[in-house]
Amino acid sequence: MLKIENLTAEIDGKQILKGITLEVPAGEVHAIMGPNGSGKSTLSYVLSGREGYEITGGSATFNGIDLLAMEPEERAAAGVFLAFQYPVELPGVGNANFLRTALNALRRARGEAEVDAMQFLKLSRAKIKALQMSEDMLKRNVNVGFSGGEKKRNEVLQMALLEPKLAILDETDSGLDIDALKIVADGVNAMRGPDFSALVITHYQRLLDHITPDRVHVLMGGRIVKTGGPELALELEAEGYAKVAA
Amino acid sequence: MPAVAETIETVQSAQEGGYKFGFETKIEMEFAPKGLNEDIVRFISAKKGEPEWLLEWRLKAYAMWLKMEEPDWAAVSYPKFDYQDAYYYAAPKNKVVPKSLDEVDPELLRTYEKLGIPLREQERLQGIAVDAVFDSVSVATSYKERLGKEGIIFCSISEAVHTHPELVKQYLGSVVPQGDNYFACLNSAVFTDGSFVYIPKGVRCPMELSTYFRINAQNTGQFERTLIIAEAGSHVSYLEGCTAPQRDENQMHAAVVELVAMDDATIKYSTVQNWYPGDAEGKGGIYNFVTKRGACRGARSKISWTQVETGSAITWKYPSCILQGDDSVGEFYSVAITNNRQQADTGTKMWHIGKNTKSTIVSKGISAGRGQNTYRGLVKISPKATGARNFTQCDSLLIGDQCGAHTVPYIENRCATAKIEHEATTSRIAEDQLFYCRARGLNQEEAVGLIVNGFCREVLKELPMEFAVEAQKLLAISLEGSVG
Ligand SMILES: Nc1ncnc2c1ncn2[C@@H]1O[C@H](COP(=O)(O)OP(=O)(O)OP(=O)(O)O)[C@@H](O)[C@H]1O
Ligand SMILES: [Mg+2]
Numbered sequence: 128m129l130k131i132e133n134l135t136a137e138i139d140g141k142q143i144l145k146g147i148t149l150e151v152p153a154g155e156v157h158a159i160m161g162p163n164g165s166g167k168s169t170l171s172y173v174l175s176g177r178e179g180y181e182i183t184g185g186s187a188t189f190n191g192i193d194l195l196a197m198e199p200e201e202r203a204a205a206g207v208f209l210a211f212q213y214p215v216e217l218p219g220v221g222n223a224n225f226l227r228t229a230l231n232a233l234r235r236a237r238g239e240a241e242v243d244a245m246q247f248l249k250l251s252r253a254k255i256k257a258l259q260m261s262e263d264m265l266k267r268n269v270n271v272g273f274s275g276g277e278k279k280r281n282e283v284l285q286m287a288l289l290e291p292k293l294a295i296l297d298e299t300d301s302g303l304d305i306d307a308l309k310i311v312a313d314g315v316n317a318m319r320g321p322d323f324s325a326l327v328i329t330h331y332q333r334l335l336d337h338i339t340p341d342r343v344h345v346l347m348g349g350r351i352v353k354t355g356g357p358e359l360a361l362e363l364e365a366e367g368y369a370k371v372a373a
Numbered sequence: 374m375p376a377v378a379e380t381i382e383t384v385q386s387a388q389e390g391g392y393k394f395g396f397e398t399k400i401e402m403e404f405a406p407k408g409l410n411e412d413i414v415r416f417i418s419a420k421k422g423e424p425e426w427l428l429e430w431r432l433k434a435y436a437m438w439l440k441m442e443e444p445d446w447a448a449v450s451y452p453k454f455d456y457q458d459a460y461y462y463a464a465p466k467n468k469v470v471p472k473s474l475d476e477v478d479p480e481l482l483r484t485y486e487k488l489g490i491p492l493r494e495q496e497r498l499q500g501i502a503v504d505a506v507f508d509s510v511s512v513a514t515s516y517k518e519r520l521g522k523e524g525i526i527f528c529s530i531s532e533a534v535h536t537h538p539e540l541v542k543q544y545l546g547s548v549v550p551q552g553d554n555y556f557a558c559l560n561s562a563v564f565t566d567g568s569f570v571y572i573p574k575g576v577r578c579p580m581e582l583s584t585y586f587r588i589n590a591q592n593t594g595q596f597e598r599t600l601i602i603a604e605a606g607s608h609v610s611y612l613e614g615c616t617a618p619q620r621d622e623n624q625m626h627a628a629v630v631e632l633v634a635m636d637d638a639t640i641k642y643s644t645v646q647n648w649y650p651g652d653a654e655g656k657g658g659i660y661n662f663v664t665k666r667g668a669c670r671g672a673r674s675k676i677s678w679t680q681v682e683t684g685s686a687i688t689w690k691y692p693s694c695i696l697q698g699d700d701s702v703g704e705f706y707s708v709a710i711t712n713n714r715q716q717a718d719t720g721t722k723m724w725h726i727g728k729n730t731k732s733t734i735v736s737k738g739i740s741a742g743r744g745q746n747t748y749r750g751l752v753k754i755s756p757k758a759t760g761a762r763n764f765t766q767c768d769s770l771l772i773g774d775q776c777g778a779h780t781v782p783y784i785e786n787r788c789a790t791a792k793i794e795h796e797a798t799t800s801r802i803a804e805d806q807l808f809y810c811r812a813r814g815l816n817q818e819e820a821v822g823l824i825v826n827g828f829c830r831e832v833l834k835e836l837p838m839e840f841a842v843e844a845q846k847l848l849a850i851s852l853e854g855s856v857g
Contacts, residue, residue, distance in 0.1 A: 175812050200814050219827030
């Protein structure tokens with residue numbers, strides 16, 4: 128379970144997170160919605176360990192261990208996965224090589240045997256098929272020249288391969304066409320189970336039509352201002368943030 | 374003092390991480406007296422039982438060298454090397470000249486195994502013929518017989534002087550004349566060994582040829598000389614690897630490589646240079662002052678240089694092509710890494726003389742720590758080289774803020790129809806790239822290794838398969854401790 132308590136964080140001396148308290152029990156999927164600039168991505172970076180953020184107070188634990196004290200790669204090994212709002216390009220680095228390197232790094236950290244190129248190929252083919260991606264994507268360089276939608280699908284492919292226990296999806300639905308949205312949602316739903324929890328950051332109800340969240344949180348001005356069931360997202364869509372949060 | 378005592382000092386293998394080849398082989402060695410003078414030149418020549426013409430050739434070079442000044446135009450700085458405080462000849466003591474590997478000192482065979490270069494043919498998975506040069510002498514050349522059937526000559530240059538004197542006499546110094554430059558001139562006077570390759574007309578060499586250079590003895594310079602001749606329509610791919618023990622003092626490596634390609638011949642020359650780079654404070658390390666040049670003498674001939682330079686305290690090296698034949702092609706693909714206090718000034722010279730000659734230069738410089746990396750290149754197009762084309766791409770990658778990258782491209786174009794393109798970029802490993810990798814579970818060093826390998830992709834893909842894997846690992850190792 129992910130447990131965030133009164134978390135405050137700043138960047139370049141500017142306070143962005145102003146006391147976030149949030150719990151995602153194991154097996155649950157929670158949505159975070161909120162206006163642009165409210166601190167959603169900041170929260171996802173702080174949870175996954177990006178440099179440059181100063182944690183000024185509060186705590187974040189995952190299954191009882193202090194996330195904030197760990198290096199990003201240690202968090203990944205502990206099962207935390209961030210699907211980036213803006214996936215990063217790695218020129219010259221083949222996607223298959225990247226994915227296998229990542230998978231093996233995690234397996235090593237967990238004391239599991241590494242997979243060789245053949246095993247990886249088999250594994251990735253199955254996942255690629257499920258996501259209706261073309262195998263071509265494996266041969267291309269990581270995110271280089273990928274369309275917006277392809278980048279997002281590539282994030283979901285990574286998630287499917289790395290099998291995290293906690294997935295933070297930062298606007299993974301943005302830029303996806305209707306079919307792709309459904310495919311991505313299916314990808315997330317396929318992972319649901321007692322050992323998987325997710326924080327789904329989104330601006331749109333349409334994603335939540337496919338991934339029904341257990342809880343919906345509204346993040347505004349660096350705080351969770353409201354929490355409710357799936358119906359809260361519908362309310363937000365109809366009424367706008369200002370009214371709902373008032 | 375018995376010679377062996379000179380080599381007894383035990384060198385502990387790489388403690389500050391990184392250099393995995395820093396061990397020393399304990400073997401009885403024979404040295405020339407320390408220092409450099411005409412007698413030493415005579416000594417080396419006599420040791421090798423050389424014919425009179427070669428001794429004369431060496432002495433002429435030595436006389437020229439005495440009148441030359443050490444060049445200082447490269448962007449490298451180092452305390453002056455004391456030429457009198459070094460040995461110019463060191464050879465494993467061996468009463469009989471080994472006729473086969475069974476006669477080679479087992480300690481030497483073990484050294485090469487430790488370096489991952491088994492010399493015994495049956496132990497090699499890939500069909501790669503190897504010549505191994507240990508300090509001043511070649512210790513073994515494998516697959517000689519098999520190559521001989523094709524008429525290919527692959528042996529040490531000392532051996533070639535005896536078995537094929539006419540070829541050596543014709544081509545030695547024909548691409549890099551004795552007086553070419555200070556270091557090449559020194560090499561011409563005191564070169565000890567190196568490889569000789571001759572590919573007859575129309576023959577495609579059935580395997581990769583490879584030379585493995587190892588500096589072992591202390592205070593010893595390595596001055597090898599390699600000569601490759603590809604007759605019309607022939608094809609050869611040659612690999613060169615180098616390592617040296619970890620030592621506190623600087624050692625000199627001044628090699629000369631000459632390539633000659635006749636009509637339609639192709640020579641592909643690949644180097645993975647991993648001489649000891651010195652420690653993190655810049656103590657010790659090899660001075661790598663190398664002259665490599667290829668002559669595309671024939672029409673449609675092609676010479677391609679690929680180098681991965683990760684080692685050496687100082688690298689001063691400009692593998693070049695003289696494009697004489699019409700439609701001939703020159704290529705230079707380079708990765709140079711400088712970490713800690715390493716300095717590299719490297720690049721190429723493409724001299725277009727024939728019509729429709731074409732050259733491609735791809736240089737990837739990576740600087741980390743306090744490393745300094747300079748690309749220095751010259752594209753020269755003669756008036757007669759109508760339709761000549763050059764494409765140059767120089768990319769620099771900086772890791773940290775105490776290192777430097779410099780690009781010095783010279784262009785001398787005297788032909789109106791020539792087309793020259795130049796692209797240059799300088800970048801840093803972006804924080805978001807590192808974080809992206811780390812968020813996927815790679816640690817900092819793995820992330821840097823991956824990104825750097827991506828940066829070098831265009832060059833690494835030019836290397837033969839087996840070497841490419843080794844080079845990739847080497848890149849990651851060379852950059853250990855460069856971030857964070
Ligand atoms: N390096 C920085 N320096 C100063 N302010 C920053 C920095 N990085 C982010 N911010 C600010 O922090 C605030 C929160 O940004 P964040 O990216 O978390 O918003 P978000 O909720 O994800 O928005 P969106 O819906 O547009 O993705 C914004 O006002 C942003 O401008
Ligand atoms: Mg955001």
